[in-house]
Structures are given as structure tokens and as C-alpha cells.
Amino acid sequence: MKTRKTDVLIIGSGLSGLMTAELLSSRKNVMIFTKKRVEDSNSYLAQGGIATAMQETDDWYDHFLDTLQAGCFHNESAATRQLVTDGPEMIQKLVELGVQFDRQSNGTYQYGKEGAHNRARILHIGGDSTGKHLIDTVKKRIIEKDLVVEGETAIKLIVKNNRCVGVWSMDEYGNMTATYAQAVVLATGGLSGLYPLNSNASTITGDGLALAYVAGAELTDLEFIQFHPTLLVNEEGKSVGLVTEAIRGEGAVLVDEYGNRLMKHEHPLEDLAPRDVVSRVLYRARMAGNKTFLDIRSINDFQKRFPTVTRLCKENGVSIEKGLILVAPGAHFTMGGVETDVDGRTSIAGLYAVGEVANTGVHGANRLASNSLLEGVVFANRLAHSIRSETDIALISGLEWEGIEILADSPTYEEIHEIMNNHIGIERDEHGLNQALRWFERYIDTTVIHEFPSLGEIKKRNQILVGWLVAGSALQRTESRGSHYRTDHPYQREKWQQRRVKRRKECYESVKSTAGA
The missing domain is CATH 3.50.50.60 (FAD/NAD(P)-binding domain)
Structure with missing residues (x-):
């Protein structure tokens, strides 16, 4: 080596x-x-x-x-x-x-x-x-x-x-x-x-x-884990790119297939609410069987102002001529x-x-x-x-390779991703998280030391390990906060919003005082 x-x-x-x-x-x-x-x-x-x-x-x-x-x-x-x-x-x-x-x-x-x-x-x-x-x-x-x-x-x-x-x-x-x-x-x-x-x-x-x-x-x-509200999806429901939030910043709004404004009464900031709020609204609309769209008809010169999104739409057969872009929430940021x-x-x-x-x-x-x-x-x-x-230190080298843990029994990538989606997605609960945890542990318990693994074996082990860690973390936090929403421990939006406003005022006075502003 x-x-x-x-x-x-x-x-x-x-x-x-x-x-x-x-x-x-x-x-x-x-x-x-x-x-x-x-x-x-x-x-x-x-x-x-x-x-x-x-x-x-x-x-x-x-x-x-x-x-x-x-x-x-x-x-x-x-x-x-x-x-x-x-x-x-x-x-x-x-x-x-x-x-x-x-x-x-x-x-x-x-x-x-x-x-x-x-x-x-x-x-x-x-x-x-x-x-x-x-x-x-x-x-x-x-x-x-x-x-x-x-x-x-x-x-x-x-x-x-x-x-x-x-x-x-x-x-x-x-x-x-x-x-x-x-x-x-x-x-x-x-x-x-x-x-x-x-x-x-x-x-x-x-x-x-x-x-x-x-x-x-x-x-x-x-x-x-943050789910972005507006991933561009094709008619088969597959994600083909991201639709930037800046489009909503310029006046675009989220609607269902009947033209109803999805964020109208959901948050004071409506379509510019925090991403966790918007993603849950779209998720629930889609779970109810409705399609969700970004209505861009109010934006002049859309193709010139948003060339990347325009190109993504054209490359994937998504028409922007009618002013409606099919979107769905998807995993975005850790x-x-x-x-x-x-x-x-x-x-x-x-x-x-x-x-x-x-x-x-x-x-x-x-x-x-x-x-x-x-x-x-x-x-x-x-x-x-x-x-x-940092002070330079003497390099340690010449250590021998001791092998690496891989899975003796492994699922498909599609199975891993479905477990994440079904049980550790936009909304979670104790029953689903326990199911995910046990599922991941079943494979983790089969790990063995391999001297010459393949990249595929290492990648599979890593995904199982990370999925297990996320499931365990989500199970331990029994409150709902931000992107982590527990349906068995939901927060009431009105009370949480009041809490946010109160904390903002407290922080505002504290920070201004500290800054001498």
C-alpha cells in the first residue's frame, strides 16, 4: 500500500x-x-x-x-x-x-x-x-x-x-x-x-x-434535517433539481392544483415562512392527494432573472409557459x-x-x-x-492497515432510502422511529472486519450507520422543534409563534445592549 x-x-x-x-x-x-x-x-x-x-x-x-x-x-x-x-x-x-x-x-x-x-x-x-x-x-x-x-x-x-x-x-x-x-x-x-x-x-x-x-x-x-419546500419534480414524482427560495422572495406563491394559496393562513410570513413550516404544509397537501405548484405568473422576465431554474425546467420537460412549476419538499441540509x-x-x-x-x-x-x-x-x-x-508536530507514519467493518448482510440502497423517508422524514413519531432503529440495528449487528473491502461495501456500511444515528437522535428528542417534528409531541403553532416573537424581543434588547447599538 x-x-x-x-x-x-x-x-x-x-x-x-x-x-x-x-x-x-x-x-x-x-x-x-x-x-x-x-x-x-x-x-x-x-x-x-x-x-x-x-x-x-x-x-x-x-x-x-x-x-x-x-x-x-x-x-x-x-x-x-x-x-x-x-x-x-x-x-x-x-x-x-x-x-x-x-x-x-x-x-x-x-x-x-x-x-x-x-x-x-x-x-x-x-x-x-x-x-x-x-x-x-x-x-x-x-x-x-x-x-x-x-x-x-x-x-x-x-x-x-x-x-x-x-x-x-x-x-x-x-x-x-x-x-x-x-x-x-x-x-x-x-x-x-x-x-x-x-x-x-x-x-x-x-x-x-x-x-x-x-x-x-x-x-x-x-x-x-432541513427539507426544502420547493424541489423541482417531474410527472413521475422524481426530484430533478432545486427551485430557489429567491423566487418566492420576488413574489411567487405556492398553490395547489385548484389554485388555492397554500400558505395564506399558515404563518404571518405566508410563502416566506421558515422552511420547516412551509415544507410541512406542502407535505400534508401532497399526503392528502393534491399536487403542489409554485405560481410564478407575477414575476416579469422570469427566464432572464432565474436562468438556472429555467434551464432545469427545459432539460426535464417541465413547462414554465403556464406559470406553474410542479414542486415538492425534499431533504436538503443537515x-x-x-x-x-x-x-x-x-x-x-x-x-x-x-x-x-x-x-x-x-x-x-x-x-x-x-x-x-x-x-x-x-x-x-x-x-x-x-x-x-498551531505548533507543528512530528508526523506519525508507518501504521499498519487493520481492516474495516462492513456488513455481512446488507439491504439495497433503495430500502435504506425508503426507511429514511417513511420513518425519519418531514414528520416522525415514536413508533416509526423505533421501527427504523430496529431495522438499522439488524444490519449493524452483522458487521465483520474485512481486510480488503470494496468502495460499495464501505458506502453501504456508512449509510446504515448514519441512518441508525439519525433515528436514535430523533427518538431521543421528544419535543417538536424546527425541522424535527414529532406528530406524537406536536407543538401548537400559535403558542410557538408567540414564543418566537417573545424570544426575539428578549434577544434583540440583549444583543443591542451588548453591541452598544
């Missing part, structure tokens, strides 16, 4: 991973592993934009409070404050790297508005192709530095004396390599690919969470993950996490729209600073 050495090894090629590499590469030897191509990430697919309070009429504490309210006050306040206050600085850093955000004719930035934001603060690029442009800009710099190893899958972290010292990986031909590093960074994304209807890149199936758990790292809040501090450190020395795989606590129980790309750059910057300031 081959061996390699580097200062910093980053697993994953989304925005957080690429930014971490860019910010470290002038001071450290950096290597990036990605399962397939650099472009295969959720960041690349992100449409809406990146949220930040930069206008004179906006304040960081308003963005802070919107984030807390969307997160049902489950957020880690110190990390959330870091997220929103570092935002403007990181936007400027992106501009210095060559990112060109959309501007008005007078040269000022264009700002969009999305769900649960109290004002327009979303910067975007190319209308609805923000993620693609961000990745393309940073990727160009990374490729020029020859930092990326494509087609390389991390299969096991190398841990010695509670310190991560490297990674065992496998290429597409089954060749294994041990890569030793002073710092290993997980930037692998979330777990939404475990659901049959999802918005994620095909490579995002929770592998980073499984790597961390097997190594002994702490994972938290895995029950909080709020929980590998627990970290604000500098990306996990519970294992030498192991860091950033982006969606990490749980800094900034998203709480439900992520605020367009905070994910912001999280990626803000915490990549903090993580890079943390690694730069």
Missing part, C-alpha cells in the same frame, strides 16, 4: 473545503481529496445566494436574530454572532479573489430576500447560480496550485492516542493509500442523499459523519453533524470539520436561507487561522 505525507489534508471539495485550502496554501502543504470531480458538491448546486448584513439599513444583530428565530432558538449564540459579524469581511475577501456579485445599474449590490429574513440581504451571482460561480472562481485558483486528488475516497481516519494523524483512502480502482497529515479537515457535506427525494449532489451520503463517528468524534443534533468549536476543532486532536458536516451550532433546529455559503467561508477562514497558529 502506498503512503503520502502533507501538512493539511482536506476531505471534500465544496466551498468550505476549497476556501480552507486557498487560505492555507501559501503557508502549508495542502492536499484535497474528492470522491469524483471538484464540481460534485452541494455548494456548486447552490442557487439563491449568500446572506450578509451590508446595507446601511441593515444590522448584524438583525441578521443574528433572524438566524436565531429560524433556528427556533436552538442556536449556539456565540458562534451565530461570529457568523453574521464576520460576513461582510468574508464577502470582501471573495471579491478580492475575483468573485463578481450581481450589481444594480448604479454599481451597488443587488440584494434578494428569502424566507424568514426580515429584509433583503442576499447577494447573488448570475441571478440564481451563485454556488457555481463561487466554486468556479475558487476552484481555478486551487487547480492552478495542483492541490486536488480526484476520484479518491476517504474510508477510515487514522487515529493514534486520540489524535488524528491521517486517512486511509481508496481510489476508483480499489487501490489503498495511507496519507499522513498534521491536520485532517472533514468538509464532506451532510446526509440528505440518504433520502429518495433530495436536492444534493449524488456524492453526498453522510460518509464524513460515519468517518468521524467510527473514529470516536462527538456528533450532535443529527435529528435536525443542521447537526460533527461537533466543533468556532475554530473547527472537533473532540479529536488534529481532526477538524467545516461546512455542512460540522455542527458549530449556527443553524439551530432549522437553517436560515442562504446562511450555508456564508457558514462555509466564515468558518473556513477561522479554521485556516487556527491551523496556521
Whole structure:
């Protein structure tokens, strides 16, 4: 088996991973592993934009409070404050790297508005192709530095004396390599690919969470999985892409097949309510046998303003001529993950996490729209600073391969995804969660050590393990909060809304006082 050495090894090629590499590469030897191509990430697919309070009429504490309210006050306040206050600085850093955000004719930035934001603060690029442009800009710099190893899958972290010292990986031909590093960074994304209807890149199936758990790292809040209300679906009901929330920010509304406004009396913000609220309304409408549509007839120049969604519709035979786009809620974002501090450190020395795989606590129980790309750059910057300031240690190498656990008996991927969808979906209850837990445990109990596993066997083991972890987390939280909705412990919307407003006022006064505003 081959061996390699580097200062910093980053697993994953989304925005957080690429930014971490860019910010470290002038001071450290950096290597990036990605399962397939650099472009295969959720960041690349992100449409809406990146949220930040930069206008004179906006304040960081308003963005802070919107984030807390969307997160049902489950957020880690110190990390959330870091997220929103570092935002403007990181936007400027992106501009210095060559990112060109959309501007008005007078040269000022264009700002969009999305769900649960109290004002327009979303910067975007190319209308609805923000993620693609961000990745393309940073990727160009990374490729020029020859930092990326494509087609390389991390299969096991190398841990010695509670310190991560490297990674065992496998290429597409089954060749294994041990890569030793002073710092290993997980930037692998979330777990939404475990659901049959999802918005994620095909490579995002929770592998980073499984790597961390097997190594002994702490994972938290895995029950909080955000379902985006508007995934584009074809007539067969299959997801074929995402329909950005920015469209509703421009006036589009959700309707059923009879033209009834679905969000009219469901929330004070109606179609711009938090994603957990909107997703449940659409889910119930569809469960009742109704089709759900995004009505875009009020938006002028739709094709020019939203070229990515227009292209997705045309490529998949979805007509936009009548002004109605067939949509459905689907798994979108993982709020929980590998627990970290604000500098990306996990519970294992030498192991860091950033982006969606990490749980800094900034998203709480439900992520605020367009905070994910912001999280990626803000915490990549903090993580890079943390690694730069660490004292170099002697590399440990030459450790022998000890094999890896795989399943002696395994289900199909379709069976795994149906269990997730049926029992750990938009709505859950104790009976269904117990069923899922027992189902996953049946396979986990068959694990055996294999010296030369295939990538398929490892991927299957990881999905079973992550599904089991999510089921267990969801079973333990008996309240309903944000994206985690227990039908056997539901909250009354009116009381919860009053609670949100009260908490917002309390936080507003506290934060303004602290900030001297």
C-alpha cells in the first residue's frame, strides 16, 4: 500500500473545503481529496445566494436574530454572532479573489430576500447560480496550485492516542493509500442523499459523519434535517433539481392544483415562512392527494432573472409557459453533524470539520436561507487561522492497515432510502422511529472486519450507520422543534409563534445592549 505525507489534508471539495485550502496554501502543504470531480458538491448546486448584513439599513444583530428565530432558538449564540459579524469581511475577501456579485445599474449590490429574513440581504451571482460561480472562481485558483486528488475516497481516519494523524483512502480502482497529515479537515457535506427525494449532489451520503463517528468524534443534533419546500419534480414524482427560495422572495406563491394559496393562513410570513413550516404544509397537501405548484405568473422576465431554474425546467420537460412549476419538499441540509468549536476543532486532536458536516451550532433546529455559503467561508477562514497558529508536530507514519467493518448482510440502497423517508422524514413519531432503529440495528449487528473491502461495501456500511444515528437522535428528542417534528409531541403553532416573537424581543434588547447599538 502506498503512503503520502502533507501538512493539511482536506476531505471534500465544496466551498468550505476549497476556501480552507486557498487560505492555507501559501503557508502549508495542502492536499484535497474528492470522491469524483471538484464540481460534485452541494455548494456548486447552490442557487439563491449568500446572506450578509451590508446595507446601511441593515444590522448584524438583525441578521443574528433572524438566524436565531429560524433556528427556533436552538442556536449556539456565540458562534451565530461570529457568523453574521464576520460576513461582510468574508464577502470582501471573495471579491478580492475575483468573485463578481450581481450589481444594480448604479454599481451597488443587488440584494434578494428569502424566507424568514426580515429584509433583503442576499447577494447573488448570475441571478440564481451563485454556488457555481463561487466554486468556479475558487476552484481555478486551487487547480492552478495542483492541490486536488480526484476520484479518491476517504474510508477510515487514522487515529493514534486520540489524535488524528491521517486517512486511509481508496481510489476508483480499489487501490489503498495511507496519507499522513498534521491536520485532517472533514468538509464532506451532510446526509440528505440518504433520502429518495433530495436536492444534493449524488456524492453526498453522510460518509464524513460515519468517518468521524467510527473514529470516536462527538456528533450532535443529527435529528435536525432541513427539507426544502420547493424541489423541482417531474410527472413521475422524481426530484430533478432545486427551485430557489429567491423566487418566492420576488413574489411567487405556492398553490395547489385548484389554485388555492397554500400558505395564506399558515404563518404571518405566508410563502416566506421558515422552511420547516412551509415544507410541512406542502407535505400534508401532497399526503392528502393534491399536487403542489409554485405560481410564478407575477414575476416579469422570469427566464432572464432565474436562468438556472429555467434551464432545469427545459432539460426535464417541465413547462414554465403556464406559470406553474410542479414542486415538492425534499431533504436538503443537515443542521447537526460533527461537533466543533468556532475554530473547527472537533473532540479529536488534529481532526477538524467545516461546512455542512460540522455542527458549530449556527443553524439551530432549522437553517436560515442562504446562511450555508456564508457558514462555509466564515468558518473556513477561522479554521485556516487556527491551523496556521498551531505548533507543528512530528508526523506519525508507518501504521499498519487493520481492516474495516462492513456488513455481512446488507439491504439495497433503495430500502435504506425508503426507511429514511417513511420513518425519519418531514414528520416522525415514536413508533416509526423505533421501527427504523430496529431495522438499522439488524444490519449493524452483522458487521465483520474485512481486510480488503470494496468502495460499495464501505458506502453501504456508512449509510446504515448514519441512518441508525439519525433515528436514535430523533427518538431521543421528544419535543417538536424546527425541522424535527414529532406528530406524537406536536407543538401548537400559535403558542410557538408567540414564543418566537417573545424570544426575539428578549434577544434583540440583549444583543443591542451588548453591541452598544
